[in-house]
Amino acid sequence: MHSILLFDAALVLEKSIFVVVLFIITLTVAAYATYGERKIAAFFQDRIGPNRAGPFGLLQPLADGVKFFTKEDFMPNAAERWLFILAPASFMFVACMTSAVIPWGTELTLFGKPVSLQLTDLNIGVLYILGFTSLGVYGIMIGGWASNNKYSLYGSIRASAQMISYELAMGLALIAVVMMSGTLSLKEMAIQQAGLNWNIWYQPLGFLIFFICALAECNRAPFDMAECETELIGGYHTEYSSMKLGMFLFAEYINMFVSCAVIATVYFGGYNFPLIDPGWLGGLMGPIVMFAKTFFFIFVFMWIRWTLPRFRYDQLMRLGWKSLIPLAIINMLLTGAGVLLFDK
Amino acid sequence: MSLAVFLILAAASVLFALLVVFTKNPVHSVIYLILAFFAIAGQYVLLNAQFLAVVHIIVYAGAIMVLFLFVLMLLNLNMDTEPTQTGRWKLGAAIAAGMLLVTFIGALKGGIQLSAVTDHNPQVGLVQNLGRVLFTDFVVPFEIAGILFLAAMVGAVMVGKRDVTI
Amino acid sequence: MQPLTTRSKLVVDKRMNFWERIYLPAIFKGMWITLKHFFRKKNTLSYPDEVRPFAPVWRGWHVLKRDEQGRERCTACGLCAVACPAEAITMTAEEREKGEEGLYREEKYAAVYEINMLRCIFCGLCEEACPKEAIFLTDRIVPSDYVRQNFIFGKELLVEGTTPEKRIDVTKRQKHIQEKITK
Missing domain, CATH: 1.20.5 (Single alpha-helices involved in coiled-coils or other helix-helix interfaces)
Known part of the structure; x- marks a missing residue:
């Protein structure tokens, strides 16, 4: 009766393997993003960074993981027990879910069978990503509230207000792209941007807005109001320790990875690159280009973090509501006019 | 298959909706409400209306419930601060809710059709x-x-x- | 009023123009600065692996020297303890017994010689006061510890060994001092 419930075993197997592979890749990238963050921060500050664990400190993420697991798992007396445990789990879950709709490449020929390099081509991929990023805030909010600590609560309240404010501008910036490409599917967006026909040339303002909002949604500096060590001593994760804290921090890096991948897909042509056919090397060229772009944006995220100071909270709100949303609406109107004038 | 999924989702949405009402802690209520929304979004997916499902999650679970939670956290409601309702208030509330129920039943009585929609375009x-x-x-x-x-x-x-x- | 510093800046609260208000040029400028630092030579020294060379005048962990025949030079005269401004040095003198001529050069020697490294300010006055050329400051760093008691260094930590490889070289600093005096 309904197409989504009809499945064949081979497809299920293929997709299951892909899920596992994608999961492993996501976790690895996130783990090495923590290493990259420390290394890049060090380089920006004329230091060397972690270099004791393995060559160039490459085993540092493993060491960090072992450290997180072996630390005392402390729970405050007055905490809401179940919600306190649920919060980091849900944060992690939501962070991992988002990568399902990102097209990492065209097709990979494995065992003589073409395998799509996208977990699922939802016809509403963009909305799916918006939906799951909007859910990410629950982990922070519930965690902060369940800790029963006023600093944590401040962190959650800030996080929720910030998320709501920046989601609007983010959605409006994305709508302009959707209007231009006429689809909500990320796969079709990537196909339309073949060669150097990237959306960034048509949507520079939209990209800027989206990028700023992505920083805010990932709780990255200069928008890391929710943790804000200097004011809130860690904010929503003040009371967290051991792997629960690790999950929060880790999920943040997964979020960063996924949002960088979304930026690369939506504005920078995804797996397309001029003069490079994404089908080369049996389809491996697409993912390589895609990952290169994603890593570049992760680098930019870190670059910004180690350059800019944190916003004050009222400045953050003013930027969101009084600058980005009007700009996004103007961008949307201009795009609408452009589509009417030139396309049809 | 889809009937089983439907039944599970329906049971879940009803269960979570009931829990929203019967939980003492308002923050827990909000979380159950979010879960109920998810169950309803699942129903939309079953009807092949992914757009509605996702928009439902973005708008209700992602934005409105965040605001709810935001306000609840600011208010910090718990047993100690909850004002004790007098019997008169309870009676008034019961009468008002009952009248609303009667209104709904009256409005839906004529138009309601329990037969399955056969010409449903997927x-x-x-x-x-x-x-x-x-x-x-x-x-x-x-x-x-x-x-x-x-x-x-x-x-x-x-x-x-x-x-x-x- | 006199300005307190020559580097004071006059703060003007003027309205920002459009480019200043959108902050983006300032942000890009800042990012350019950090990017330059990204490719700059790093200042870090991986300490235990690489050691920065000490200045020739460096005054660290003391040594009680032996003479060429491996006998302790110190005669426990107490001049170092007197000279010490931080009062970090204590000692107990004892008479040399028959048969101990190979151990101690003078007829009196320090049975106990202690320097409290937490009190010591490494000024080098003990070295200057010593008439027997027994105590010298070297370019070794006093290691850290968790227990205060362990910072009271006795003879086992101060007196150098007898074998040639256990001798502690103090010539670098002494040569530098001599050059300075002659100059």
Whole structure:
């Protein structure tokens, strides 16, 4: 009766393997993003960074993981027990879910069978990503509230207000792209941007807005109001320790990875690159280009973090509501006019 | 298969909806409400209306419930601060809710049809079809809803505006 | 009023123009600065692996020297303890017994010689006061510890060994001092 419930075993197997592979890749990238963050921060500050664990400190993420697991798992007396445990789990879950709709490449020929390099081509991929990023805030909010600590609560309240404010501008910036490409599917967006026909040339303002909002949604500096060590001593994760804290921090890096991948897909042509056919090397060229772009944006995220100071909270709100949303609406109107004038 | 999924989702949504009402802690209520929304979004997916499902999650679970939670956290409601309701208030509330129920039953009694929708087009929930329907058949209600939202927004700004400009 | 510093800046609260208000040029400028630092030579020294060379005048962990025949030079005269401004040095003198001529050069020697490294300010006055050329400051760093008691260094930590490889070289600093005096 309904197409989504009809499945064949081979497809299920293929997709299951892909899920596992994608999961492993996501976790690895996130783990090495923590290493990259420390290394890049060090380089920006004329230091060397972690270099004791393995060559160039490459085993540092493993060491960090072992450290997180072996630390005392402390729970405050007055905490809401179940919600306190649920919060980091849900944060992690939501962070991992988002990568399902990102097209990492065209097709990979494995065992003589073409395998799509996208977990699922939802016809509403963009909305799916918006939906799951909007859910990410629950982990922070519930965690902060369940800790029963006023600093944590401040962190959650800030996080929720910030998320709501920046989601609007983010959605409006994305709508302009959707209007231009006429689809909500990320796969079709990537196909339309073949060669150097990237959306960034048509949507520079939209990209800027989206990028700023992505920083805010990932709780990255200069928008890391929710943790804000200097004011809130860690904010929503003040009371967290051991792997629960690790999950929060880790999920943040997964979020960063996924949002960088979304930026690369939506504005920078995804797996397309001029003069490079994404089908080369049996389809491996697409993912390589895609990952290169994603890593570049992760680098930019870190670059910004180690350059800019944190916003004050009222400045953050003013930027969101009084600058980005009007700009996004103007961008949307201009795009609408452009589509009417030139396309049809 | 889809019937089983439907039954599970239906049971879950009813269960979570009941838990929303019967939980003492307001924050727990909000979380159950979010779970209920997820169950309902699952129903939309079953009807092949992914757009509605995702928008439902973005708008209700992602934005409105965040605001709910935000306010609840600020208020910090718990047993100690909860004002004890007098019997008179409880009676009034019961009468008001009962009248609302009677109104609903009266309104739905004539129009309700429990037979399954047979001519259900599985493509109707897709974005293109939904957009076409919204901007042709339902353009007047759609625009009126838009004006309503605009008015609500202006009103909210007016309420939120301080008397003293800094 | 006199300005307190020559580097004071006059703060002007003027309205920002459009480019200043959108902050983006300032942000890009800042990012350019950090990017330059990204490719700059790093200042870090991986300490235990690489050691920065000490200045020739460096005054660290003391040594009680032996003479060429491996006998302790110190005669426990107490001049170092007197000279010490931080009063970090204590000692107990004892008479040399028959048969101990191979151990101690003078007829009196320090049975106990202690320097409290937490009190010591490494000024080098003990070295200057010593008439027997027994105590010298070297370029070794006093290691850290968790227990205060362990910072009271006795003879086992101060007296150098007898074998040639256990001798502690103090010539670098002494040569530098001599050059300075002759100059």
